[in-house]
Amino acid sequence: MAEQNQGKAVQTTGHAWDGDLQEFNNPLPRWWLWTFYATVVFAVIYWIWYPAWPVADSFTKGIGTVTYQRDGKEVTTHWNARAELIEEMQTGSETMKQQAYLQKVAAASYDEIVNDPDMMAFTRSMAKVLFADNCAACHGVGGTPARIGLYPNLRDDAWLWGGDIASIEQTIREGRNGFMPAFGQVLGEDKVEQLAHYVLSLSGHAVDTAKADLGQAIFQGKEGGCYYCHTESGKGMASQGAANLTDAIWTVADVPGAADDAARINAVEAVVRNGVHRQMPAWSGRLDDTQIKLLTVYVQSLGI
């Protein structure tokens, strides 16, 4: 260092340790010290403005405030990041844009929404969140429950209660009561088995044809009376929420997951024996009209 300044000896701190150990002193610019004082001033302002010091089991709240809406009422609280986030989500520019779009969708008819790619894209992303909050607990995040037998799969093309917009809206608004009586006591085990063979034959599974023929008589006769709801052809009836038994879709008996023919028979037998009682609650009291509209369009579009 001394060399660099050519003869002008650099100052030392003026203290010698161990006889000859000295420390150079290259003084810091004085304004650098001022920036330190500035940070001190900043800290004091911060303490006054924001929550800062712990005091007993509380803390100093600061004089800064945030005002936001809670349940339609204005709430003013000491400054905190959570309240500021709520305020931002209520009044931010992105929220305003979302609200404007939401009003557009609310005013549009179902026909207008499903034919407008832009409104559909908005509906899908809005309703995805609504679905996750309200529906996914039973139907699964993607509209597919964890396994067959729990709740209907909304991603396939089979609809127990009808797949048109009006039916889906009614389902969401008013809920549904899915009910099939238990036939175990009424028919006895043999007939339950015969029915199971017949039901599986409807969707083309390999079965004992003799048993299936007996089952058919029960199904289409007064004894079982299955055709009341499932119709004579077994294609089901949307007004009753009765499943189509001739297709590949199973919503109660886990036939697709069964390992072999015997397991499939067992799965169907269990349903015939014990009946079905499923309920979907009504959402009209919990969701507003626009939310139900978004969900209706979304649920219908899940099949794509």
Next chain:
Amino acid sequence: MSQSQLYAARTNIYPRSVSGRFRRIKWAVVVLAYGVYFLLPWLRWERASGANQAVLFDLAGRKFYLFDLVVHPQDIFWLAGLLMIAAYLLFFVTGLAGRVFCGYFCFQTLWTDVYILIEHLLQGERPARIRLAAAPWSAGKIARIGLTHVLWLLMAFVTGLTFVLYWGDAPQLLGHFFAGDAPFAAYATTLFLTATTYVMAGIAREQVCTYMCPYARFQAVMFDKDTLIVSYDEGRGEGSKGRSRLGRQLKTRDARAEAGVGDCIDCGYCVQVCPTGIDIRNGLQIQCISCALCIDACDTIMDSLGWERGLVAYSSERRVTTGEQLRLLRPKVIGYAAVLLLAVGLLAWSVAEQAEFDMSVQQVRQPIYVQLSDGRIQNSYEIKVNNKTNRLLTLRFRAQGLPPGAELDFGRFEEVSLQPEQRLRLAASVRLMPDEFDGHSHPFELVAEPQGNVGIAPLAHPSVFFVPQKEPGR
């Protein structure tokens, strides 16, 4: 000295003006940079859609307009390319010619130059400024110094305001700014930049380079023995007995050589013009920003004496110590240049070859497949398309590489029209009865074909169709 000072007061620097080759280059750079910076936001640009400002960074609309180029958020990797190019350019230039950026192009240097010019116009040349600073406060001193600061603040304000104009429609934003209803960010940014420009260029000046700037420190590590540096020819300047003023017997070079005195007449001009207040005759120092004004100063003196120039000149460490010639083309410099050219080429290629629209296809993973009532397997996809042109773009989708009988369903949107600059998310599904349930993902391509004779090539995006291991229910 018994009581040493831990903090030093600043020594004010009053650079003397100088004229010469490098000063002319530096003024040219100032004029060019200011011309571009202050006028660019006002340049209008015809576009079929979007803003009509040549350069506009539209954050709210998430688009950057650069003349005929519109940069979308997904092009952000260009920024990475640009930053890499900037870094390599810095390495290349610094390796070759030292702190060229500091001396000629850094905005700290440019703005300080202009602030010193203002100071010079109002308070006079260096001796006058020193006298004024030392003089007791009077009405005249208050007026001169006050006016200097007013002009500095005005300059700072115009600088800050101009920066803000790049982020919105300039004429409109300026109107709102003075009407008081511009966005808060506009006022905050202007205020911040006004304050920093005033403090950095007016007050802090060389201390920014010496104490704050990281480039000043790390550029030094890119130096080697052949890097161009501004240096003093010590052998010529000092002779065998050191430098000396032009004394009575020391007026000619011959006389000086006889007396063992070098060519440096110790006039101090090179020290007086230095904006960082160093003496270049002490060798290369961390404060030196390579502005070359000391070269101009010394050249002026040498010219007036009729002696040859170059007592202070661009040189290299090797040349200073051994007297060898400058070696500009070195492996390091060539390597940097090659990488730089490659990066520039890649970025230019990427910008020139960008598609007119883009598409991404994402397979829905939850559920990954679903069985339909007729037994077929369905996979669903989320498609994003983005029209980057400023025309209406109609796209039609088809799948390529799927087995026969496969059905592609876009619902009602097999053909969609995208407004200029419109982005759209679509849902689609593919249904098919697999020949074999193999538990594999089968690749195919989703193709978006622009409709009508628009001269835009179709885009194909790869995706997969998942077939379960076992047919459900069988």
